[in-house]
Amino acid sequence: MGHLDADCFYVSAERVRDEFLRDKAVGVLGNQGACVIAKSYEMKAAGVGTGMPIWEALVKCPTGIYVKRDFRWYEVLSRLMLDVVRELSPRVEYYSIDEFFFLAGPARGRTFQELAVALRDRIWERVRVPVTVGIARTRTLAKLISDSAKPFGAWAVLDPEAEAKLLADRPVTEITGIAGRRAARLAPWGIRTCLDLARADRRLVRALLTASGEALWWELNGDPVQPIHPQRPLHKALSRGGSFGEATSDPVVLYAWLVRNLERLIEELEFHAVCAGRLTVWVAYKDGRVGVGQAAPLVPSDRFDILLDTARPCLRRAWVPRVPAARMHLIAERLTPKGRRPLGLFDPPADRAEAIARLKREVNARHGRFVLRSGATLPLAAIYRDTANEYDICDVRGKICF
Ligand SMILES: [Mg+2]
Helix, strand or coil: EEEEEEECHHHHHHHHHHHCCCCCEEEEHHHHCCCEECCCCHHHHHHCCCCCCCCHHHHCCCCCCCECCCCCCCHHHHHHHHHHHHCCCCCCCEEEECCCEEEECCCCCCCCCHHHHHHHHHHHHCCCCCCEEEECHHHHHHHHHHCCCCCCCCEEECCCCHHHHHHHHHHHHCCCCCHHHHHHHHHHHCCCHHHHHHHHCHHHHHHHHHEEEEEEEEHCCCCCCCCCCCCCCCCCCCCCCEEEEEEEEEEEHHHHHHHHHHHHHHHHHHHHHHEEEEEEEEHHHHHCCEEEEEEEECCCEECHHHHHHHHHHHHHHCCCCCCCCEEEEEEEHHHHHCHHHHHHCCCCCCHHHHHHHHHHHHHHHHHHHCCCHHHHHHHHHHHHCCHHHHHHCEEECCCCCC
16 A cells, blocks of 8 residues: 655645745745745745644745645645556555545556655656655555655655554554554553553554544554545535625625626636536625525536526525625535536427537636626626636635635
8 A cells, every 4th residue: 555645735835836936035925915824844944834824824934935735736746646657556546635545556567665755756757746655564554654754755655663663653643544643542541652552452452542543553463444435525515706805785796796706616626527516606795694505406407508597596685685795706516517417308408508508618727817708708808808807815625614
């Protein structure tokens, strides 16, 4: 089993498109630019931690370079890394944007160590993202190994003696799934290192940590009980939206925002190759009120005309007349893979709408995002003129956070 983990991924991804950032203290900002969500080793050395507000980070690391996150770019690189892992392994689990588990089987005449090195080096050559690879008898061991080989490491540990030495050096809290409370339950029994846990009585571990703890015990002892899941789990929801900048009570402007958010949401649906089975329009008003409207299209869809027909009555429900609105989010749920949806018996004739969607995609791909867009967004001309809005400040992938 193997585990691959990119080294400070968001920062490495920024360095792929900007050489200037290499070897410098770099912080990636999230949360509307308010805090550091990822930092380079150089910035870490200056005392900046993940989640630190920008004003504190600036005091600790005034010469650092701070850049805004761009999840779309990170996802692109993540997919390129996944392609490389798939070349060298028959079974790969997409565990997170920068972490994969894989079945490790070196080519004939090659060792596991050579496989680990080949994988690390091929990703570096092809994607220019530094990663660390660990190979071991189980997933849990592979992850412990890659964690201790960071950065830019490649390490296969299959011999039980080398394994025991590694486990003896690591506290139990380094195992995924054993945090403070579970570690505290082990401490009275003298179980502090990973090796203590591996050598402990299996029934005791089960009594203290239930069946999930027992599974870890097997894994630490080299028995793979946690398989590789090659199917990437679908997102639960995709969402687009954010603050208007200037509050508005004009229904025409509100509608323009709805259309803009829908066009951005459709980009996401297409990117992930999913259709939306339900839409929610969420509007926050200046006086503290919140309006919500929800509806489902007849069949899951990623088409502009169908989703706009679904979203329009949602906005009507979420609308509070004459009160200025400040923010809107459009959320797609009940996502289904695009190819696998039920037959579109109730779909309006597809030809024209599909042709328009295709034209829109092609023109925008060639001439710039949103060059061709719905006429309903005309009241937002200023937003489209401002190049800062090419990037999405409030892009949310995989989870909903307002
Ligand atoms: Mg990582």
